[in-house]
Amino acid sequence: MDFTFTPEQEELARTVRAFAGRELAPRSREWDRTSEFPRDTWRQMGELGLLGLRIPAAYGGVEADFVMLGIAMEETARGDFSCTYGIQLAALAGEIIGKNGSPEVCRQFLTPVASGEAVMALALTEPSAGSDAAALQCRARRDGAEWVITGEKSGISLGMAADAAIVFARTGVERGSAKDRRGRSTSKGVSAFVVPLSTPGVARSALRDMGSHAVGRAVISFDDVRVPASHLIGEEGSGFQQVMRGFDYNRVAIALACLGTAQVSLEETMAYVRERTTFGRPLATYEGITFPIAEAATQLEAARLFSYRALWLADRGQPHTKEAAMVKWWAPKIAAETVHQCLLLHGHYGYTDELPFERRLRDVIGLEIGDGSAEIMKIIVARELMGRETLPY
């Protein structure tokens, strides 16, 4: 057993921690207040290589391992939680397009994502298909040398800022029903397309979220949107499997972002309770104060080790679906509880937006839902432990 990072991983952790402290933390409150997308910061993240971690080197990426992706997420989240969306969505684009797109499509779309010049969203969820993503209704039909996409996507992170999106649409409807013989939604016949969001027929409207205002989410509708045939990513009808394969490690990356936010909150709180006095003594001398801190520290450390083990498995090409689902329900929950506790331990100051706790709490709650809710994660864990007969469908 070896619980240490490699020198290269240590170096990345040091670099990103310094960057997050210097460039992200001081601006995080302003981004939250204005809901302004920080495009200049995206370029800085691109220069640091944070947006190319899972993009092939031929297209400007750095081809980092999954543990390094986790480190980047954890350390970035210490400065600003919203910026971690850029890292994970660029990594997903790198996986999905890099492994399945033509060289021309990779060059066109991945190179500017790696540099931070362009932003790529991932559009899977629809107004009536979230947890049951296989029930999606968006359709694409072939018309000569083009695909024509029609449908609506909802809740898409970075949806207003993105220059392009990976869009999942049903292409197999002509040949069969969207439901199987038992009436269940089927993922068969779903394809992935890369769609420039400036294409005629695309319309977007922003959602007003409780947190992560800097990246925001949007409803994106596609009304007979035409893309070249080469924008089909991978095999026709295999889009759903492609994205699901990508989601396992991404869940761990999200868990580590939540843990990074909670950890920095806990460190700030430990410093505060040593300084702040009540009844003539520092808060840190009361067990009512130190016990919740000790409990939070224990849980964060356990979840962090578990997360890195899951990414270590991913780097070795070993199954990690169960581990990814476990940390995806657990880490955002304990992170939200920890940040809430830290807010309370700062008394009335903690309740203001002068301090970062209320913002971090709003941000972290989003990823108790995004990329699969706790209930869906537990369904996956149960399936991995006890078999498919435990599935609700």
Ligand SMILES: Cc1cc2nc3c(=O)[nH]c(=O)nc-3n(C[C@H](O)[C@H](O)[C@H](O)COP(=O)(O)OP(=O)(O)OC[C@H]3O[C@@H](n4cnc5c(N)ncnc54)[C@H](O)[C@@H]3O)c2cc1C
């Ligand atoms: C911050 C954030 C970012 C997001 N970013 C993106 C993005 O970039 N791209 C994208 O495509 N989507 C994105 N989403 C959408 C997200 O993937 C969906 O919200 C999520 O999959 C849940 O789907 P739903 O909202 O439709 O809830 P539903 O599927 O309607 O579920 C509602 C509730 O019922 C529970 N539930 C559902 N089925 C069961 C069951 N069988 N047993 C027990 N409980 C169940 C769920 O856990 C949930 O609590 C984002 C969401 C959030 C909050």
